[in-house]
Each structure stands twice: as structure tokens, then as C-alpha cells.
Amino acid sequence: MAQFPERPSAWGGLATLLDTPQKRYAAIAVILVAMAVAPYVFGSYGTVILTNALLYVLLALGLNIVVGYAGLLDLGFAAFFAVGAYTVGITTLHFGLNFWLALPLAILLAIIAGIVIGAPTLRLRSDYLAIVTLGFGEIVRITARNLRETGGASGLIGIDSPWLFGWHIRTPLDFYYVFCVLAILGVIASVRLANSRLGRAWLYVRHDEDAAEAMGINRVKVKLAAYIVGAIYGSIGGAFFAANLGAISPESFSFRQSVLILMAVILGGMGKIPGVILGAFIVILAPELLRDFGDLRLLIFAVGLLLIMLFRPSGIWPARSKSR
Amino acid sequence: MRNVMKTAAGLALAIVLGVPAMAQDTLTIGIMVPTTGSEATYGQDMANAVNLAIGEINAAGGVLGKQLTSTIGDDGCDAQLAVNAASKLAASGVVGVVGGYCSGATVPTLKIYGDAKIPLIIPAANSTKLIPENPGNAFMINSTGNDQVAKAIEYFNGKGVKKIAIINQGDAYSQDLADLTKKNWEAAGTTVTDIEVTNKRGPYYSAVVTAITSANPDAVFWTAYYADGGLLIRQLRERGYQGLIAVGDGSNSPELFKIAGPAAEGVIAFSNPTAEFLPEAKAFAEAYQKQFGAAPGPYSTLSYDAMKLLAWALNTAGTTDSAKVIETLQGANFTDSISGPISFTPEKTLARSNFVVLEGKGGAWTLAQ
Numbered sequence: 048m049a050q051f052p053e054r055p056s057a058w059g060g061l062a063t064l065l066d067t068p069q070k071r072y073a074a075i076a077v078i079l080v081a082m083a084v085a086p087y088v089f090g091s092y093g094t095v096i097l098t099n100a101l102l103y104v105l106l107a108l109g110l111n112i113v114v115g116y117a118g119l120l121d122l123g124f125a126a127f128f129a130v131g132a133y134t135v136g137i138t139t140l141h142f143g144l145n146f147w148l149a150l151p152l153a154i155l156l157a158i159i160a161g162i163v164i165g166a167p168t169l170r171l172r173s174d175y176l177a178i179v180t181l182g183f184g185e186i187v188r189i190t191a192r193n194l195r196e197t198g199g200a201s202g203l204i205g206i207d208s209p210w211l212f213g214w215h216i217r218t219p220l221d222f223y224y225v226f227c228v229l230a231i232l233g234v235i236a237s238v239r240l241a242n243s244r245l246g247r248a249w250l251y252v253r254h255d256e257d258a259a260e261a262m263g264i265n266r267v268k269v270k271l272a273a274y275i276v277g278a279i280y281g282s283i284g285g286a287f288f289a290a291n292l293g294a295i296s297p298e299s300f301s302f303r304q305s306v307l308i309l310m311a312v313i314l315g316g317m318g319k320i321p322g323v324i325l326g327a328f329i330v331i332l333a334p335e336l337l338r339d340f341g342d343l344r345l346l347i348f349a350v351g352l353l354l355i356m357l358f359r360p361s362g363i364w365p366a367r368s369k370s371r
Numbered sequence: 372m373r374n375v376m377k378t379a380a381g382l383a384l385a386i387v388l389g390v391p392a393m394a395q396d397t398l399t400i401g402i403m404v405p406t407t408g409s410e411a412t413y414g415q416d417m418a419n420a421v422n423l424a425i426g427e428i429n430a431a432g433g434v435l436g437k438q439l440t441s442t443i444g445d446d447g448c449d450a451q452l453a454v455n456a457a458s459k460l461a462a463s464g465v466v467g468v469v470g471g472y473c474s475g476a477t478v479p480t481l482k483i484y485g486d487a488k489i490p491l492i493i494p495a496a497n498s499t500k501l502i503p504e505n506p507g508n509a510f511m512i513n514s515t516g517n518d519q520v521a522k523a524i525e526y527f528n529g530k531g532v533k534k535i536a537i538i539n540q541g542d543a544y545s546q547d548l549a550d551l552t553k554k555n556w557e558a559a560g561t562t563v564t565d566i567e568v569t570n571k572r573g574p575y576y577s578a579v580v581t582a583i584t585s586a587n588p589d590a591v592f593w594t595a596y597y598a599d600g601g602l603l604i605r606q607l608r609e610r611g612y613q614g615l616i617a618v619g620d621g622s623n624s625p626e627l628f629k630i631a632g633p634a635a636e637g638v639i640a641f642s643n644p645t646a647e648f649l650p651e652a653k654a655f656a657e658a659y660q661k662q663f664g665a666a667p668g669p670y671s672t673l674s675y676d677a678m679k680l681l682a683w684a685l686n687t688a689g690t691t692d693s694a695k696v697i698e699t700l701q702g703a704n705f706t707d708s709i710s711g712p713i714s715f716t717p718e719k720t721l722a723r724s725n726f727v728v729l730e731g732k733g734g735a736w737t738l739a740q
Contacts, residue, residue, distance in 0.1 A: 091458060092461070092463070095455060202475075204478060205504070219458070293479065294450065294504075295450075297541070299449075338445065344407065344445070
């Protein structure tokens with residue numbers, strides 16, 4: 048009979064918790080059960096904000112690949128999010144396309160967008176790269192605001208919610224579970240990528256580009272791959288975001304959005320998956336949980352963020368890995 | 372399985388704690404307005420007016436024999452935040468909601484209130500985009516963009532204006548108003564020289580100003596909000612534009628004069644009825660001034676009326692059952708309001724136009740002659 052661990056602390060005990068497969072499965076089972084019952088515990092409002100938090104988990108995981116794994120500072124991540132949302136919005140509204148056909152199209156367009164932004168910026172580093180990505184994010188938003196096809200400033204209204212094998216995904220509860228699945232898939236893909244050959248290549252490029260290239264890593268390919276994978280995450284998030292809200296407008300893809308996602312990544316700890324998840328939850332849930340403070344809400348939130356960055360400059364998640 | 376059991380016990384505890392303590396002797400009204408962000412001034416004003424109305428209703432015996440309380444949901448004038456705020460209000464057991472200032476943020480909340488079957492009275496948001504999205508429980512007591520456009524065109528024609536430039540800020544409300552104006556203005560056979568979109572919060576408008584001064588239209592119509600409108604008006608006058616400047620109902624705040632300074636003299640504003648121009652609203656304005664130490668803002672009268680209307684509907688229906696309340700509202704002929712009688716079209720919009728024309732004089736708005 049395997050010994051189940053005593054209730055581990057969420058902080059330091061993670062590595063010891065995960066040292067045998069049984070413990071790992073137990074932890075996963077607890078998380079899955081918690082995710083499954085959460086809507087019934089927290090009610091309909093809780094479900095809506097948890098869904099929102101899970102969306103940000105997905106987006107933050109995507110940005111984490113660009114920023115955390117490959118070390119490319121991206122201030123325009125909301126652009127990929129917008130590409131996904133608008134592709135689904137336009138193709139389902141104007142061309143009557145099924146959501147599940149629109150989704151791969153959204154991913155394809157996001158890949159193209161990832162190449163468009165990635166290819167010309169590969170020679171840029173740090174600050175300069177950040178400025179270009181910032182510009183790219185704004186270009187996408189302002190384009191969306193001025194085109195007739197994207198509905199201009201009013202955006203698109205009346206996007207249908209999808210059907211899946213006879214299941215009409217329409218209530219907040221349905222979408223909560225959909226985003227649960229997306230977040231889980233996102234985590235699995237992130238973990239697998241981090242441990243892959245490509246993941247190690249990202250690590251080398253992040254630490255020393257020139258040395259990595261000298262070791263035979265194709266710098267261009269590897270960086271482009273980071274943008275593309277990040278873009279895929281963003282567009283999937285955007286596609287389901289559009290289906291969930293039923294209405295999208297350019298204001299949802301502002302610079303603030305990019306910053307919020309980046310904040311989730313930095314707050315939790317760049318490159319660390321549990322940290323990024325935690326960061327996404329903090330960024331979304333904290334302002335909501337502070338609603339009862341009324342006007343002071345955003346002030347308290349901002350002070351909290353400053354304190355976190357002061358005391359844990361490399362993110363909340365412990366930097367020291369105990370498993371090594 | 373011990374940790375699973377502990378988790379289960381923890382969850383059970385959370386369920387017990389999570390159930391809100393519902394006091395049975397009060398009814399809660401939700402107020403959904405922006406209390407943070409660029410439109411917070413208006414939102415706070417509206418919330419104050421609703422609370423003032425609640426105070427008066429409670430003093431007069433409450434609704435259905437119960438006292439009213441209110442809870443504010445901050446929508447931040449942002450679609451995503453608005454969805455969160457609306458979900459929170461819907462889950463907190465409110466009997467009705469008064470709110471909706473930014474049209475773009477109000478649209479995605481309609482479904483939430485619709486699914487939760489909560490009567491919603493929208494005092495300010497008036498984009499025509501709201502109408503097809505209404506699941507049937509939302510009532511707009513502000514005249515819609517159509518009414519404002521009719522008033523604006525009537526005014527421009529009266530002044531012999533032939534060419535206008537329309538400037539919006541690229542958000543749902545101002546673009547809707549701009550597009551409607553352009554459509555109706557051109558349908559009347561007159562020309563729009565220019566339709567410009569500025570970006571939100573640009574402190575400098577030189578590109579737009581240059582475009583306008585070179586096209587030199589008889590009138591400029593700013594359809595967005597006062598904060599940027601004030602800056603634009605000042606820069607237009609500084610660059611020597613002499614024509615008529617008109618602003619939509621998002622810019623009729625007294626704040627416009629603080630931002631634009633003397634440049635706002637002679638600016639025309641189309642406005643829904645605000646307290647200072649309604650003889651019936653004198654008592655309201657005084658009570659508001661006394662309680663909050665400031666003059667009531669542009670949407671406060673409508674918010675006050677919205678709350679009074681909701682209380683009336685609850686009392687008339689004799690129940691908090693939303694279907695009955697909604698039915699009562701649909702058939703309303705409510706005259707106990709300070710901004711004029713309220714009844715609804717089948718589309719659940721105000722059955723009459725309530726727009727007035729204002730003119731900036733000596734740093735304040737006065738009714739235009």
C-alpha cells in the first residue's frame with residue numbers, strides 16, 4: 048500500500064510530492080477533482096471569474112514560451128489573442144463557418160502572424176524587440192478598429208456558441224469545463240515542450256545566443272518556433288474567448304491586455320509553469336476578490352503587485368528547484 | 372485517501388461559508404456603473420443618484436414592505452470587467468439592476484442578466500447596438516442615438532450648416548453616433564467632409580486638427596466623451612478653426628469647461644435632460660448637493676428616475692418575480708419621474724426623444740435659444 052503524503056505545503060513541498068508516480072497521480076487527481084467541483088462550490092459568479100482565470104492561464108502559458116522559455120520580450124501578445132478571436136468571429140458570422148472549422152483557420156492565421164512578427168525581428172534583442180512587438184500589438188488592434196469586416200469599434204456581436212457532438216456549449220458552466228480542458232492541454236504541451244529538444248534549444252538561446260549558435264542550434268528556426276507556438280496558444284484562447292463572450296471589440300485587445308498577460312508570467316516566475324498558472328490566477332482573481340473594497344480595489348491590487356515584486360523579484364514561485 | 376478526504380471536508384466547509392447570508396427583510400438593487408477608469412466620474416454620479424433614490428424610497432416605506440439596499444458592480448467601461456461585474460450582481464440575488472453607462476461594456480452583460488432573468492434598467496447607455504442584443508429584460512430609459520441624431524440634424528439645418536466633419540473616438544458609443552449622423556446627414560443630401568477616428572487618450576490631435584482646418588467644414592461634431600473632447604476643442608480653436616463645434620451627450624459634462632477653457636465658449640451640446648435644466652429636478656438637485664457635496668452630473672437624473680421606475684414596477688407588480696416585473700415595465704406609463712414621462716416602445720427603448728440643445732456660456736451650460 049503506497050503511502051499518501053501528508054498534506055503538502057503548496058510552496059516548498061511540491062518537489063517532494065512529485066518524487067514518486069503514485070504521489071504525482073494523487074496530486075493530479077486532487078487538482079482534477081477540485082477543478083470539477085469548483086463551480087458548484089463557488090457559484091455562478093465564481094464560475095465566470097474562474098473561467099476568465101483559466102483563459103489567462105492558457106494565454107500566460109503561451110506568452111511564457113516566448114518570454115520565459117526563449118527569452119524574447121513580447122509586449123504585443125494580445126495581437127495573437129485578437130487574431131484568434133476575430134478569425135472565429137468573422138468566419139462564423141460572415142461566412143457561416145462552423146466553429147470547429149474556424150478554429151484551425153484561426154490557428155493557421157496566428158501561425159502566419161507569428162512568422163510575420165517573428166521573421167523581421169529575429170535580429171533584434173531585448174528593448175528593441177520589445178518596441179517592435181509593442182507596435183505589432185497596436186497595429187493589429189487599430190486595424191481591427193478601422194476595418195469594416197471586423198465591425199470597427201463596435202466589434203462583432205452575436206457570435207454563436209459552438210456545438211460539440213450534440214452538446215451545445217453555451218452556459219458559463221459549459222465554458223468553464225471547456226477552459227479547464229484547454230488549460231490542462233496547455234500545461235501538458237508546455238511541460239512536454241520544456242523537456243523536448245526544442246525546449247532545451249530555447250534555454251540555450253535564452254542564455255547565450257552566440258554560444259548556442261556555435262553549438263549548432265539554428266537560432267532563426269528556434270526563435271520562430273517560439274513565436275509560432277506562443278501564437279497558437281494565443282489564438283486558441285482568443286477563439287474560445289470570442290465564442291464565450293459572444294461579442295468582441297478592439298478594446299479587449301489593448302496594450303493593457305498584453306501587459307496583464309505579461310504580468311501573470313513575470314509575477315509567477317518566468318519559465319516556471321506552476322508559477323505562471325499562479326500568476327494568471329492572481330492577476331485575474333485578485334481584482335475580483337477585492338471588489339468589496341470599492342474604489343480602493345485597484346490601489347490595493349497595485350500595492351500588492353509592488354510588494355510581490357519587491358520581495359520576490361524573480362517571481363512568486365520558488366526559483367530553487369528541489370528536485371535536482 | 373486521507374488528503375482527498377481533507378480536501379472534501381475543506382470543500383464542504385467552503386460551501387457552508389460560500390452561501391451568502393441572505394437577510395430576508397431587505398431587497399438588494401444592483402448598480403452596474405464604471406467607478407474606476409476614465410469614465411469613473413459619470414459612474415460615481417449615477418451610483419450616487421440611485422442611492423439617493425433608494426434613501427427616499429426607504430423613507431417612504433420601502434418596496435413591498437421591505438427596505439432597499441444597493442450593491443455596486445464596477446464595470447470599468449470594459450467588456451470583460453463588465454461581464455465579471457454582471458455575473459457577480461446576478462449571483463448575489465439582486466431583485467433588479469440599474470446600470471449601463473458605456474454601451475460597449477453593456478452589450479455582453481445583457482445575456483447574463485437575461486439568463487438570470489433579472490430586470491435591467493439602463494439609464495445612460497444608448498447605442499442602437501443594444502437593441503438587437505436585448506433578451507427582453509432590459510429597458511433603455513435614455514433616448515437612443517437615433518433621437519440624438521434627429522435633434523442634431525435639426526439643429527444644424529436650422530443654423531444653415533452645409534458641410535460637417537464628424538469625429539469619433541473609435542469606441543462603440545461614439546462610432547455608432549457618428550455613423551448614424553453621417554447616414555442621416557447624407558440621406559438629406561448634404562455633405563460630410565470628413566469622418567475621423569482618433570485614438571483614445573491621445574493628448575495631441577494635430578493630425579485630426581490639420582485635417583479639419585484644411586477641409587474647413589461649417590461645423591465639427593465630436594461624438595465621443597468630454598475628456599478628449601475638451602482637448603480637441605482647445606486645439607481646434609488654437610489652430611484658428613472658426614466654425615461651429617457641437618458635441619454629443621457624452622461630452623456635456625461641466626468638466627469640459629475645465630479642460631477646454633475659454634475655447635468651449637459657444638460650443639453646442641446635445642444632451643439628455645440634466646438636473647439643472649429641468650424645473651422638476653430642483654428638489655433632486657438640492658438633495659444631491661446636500662448629500663454628496665457636488666452638483667449632480669449629466670446622467671444622475673436618469674439614474675434617479677431609473678431607480679424610481681424599478682421601485683414602482685416592483686410595487687405595481689406586487690412581487691419580485693421577474694417575469695411580472697418585466698411585464699409591468701413593458702406596459703409602464705410612469706409619470707412620477709423628473710426627466711419626463713417614461714413609457715416603452717416594443718423594442719424596450721424610451722418612447723419619446725428627450726434631447727435638449729445646450730450652449731456653453733461663461734464656463735457653464737445653458738439651454739440654447
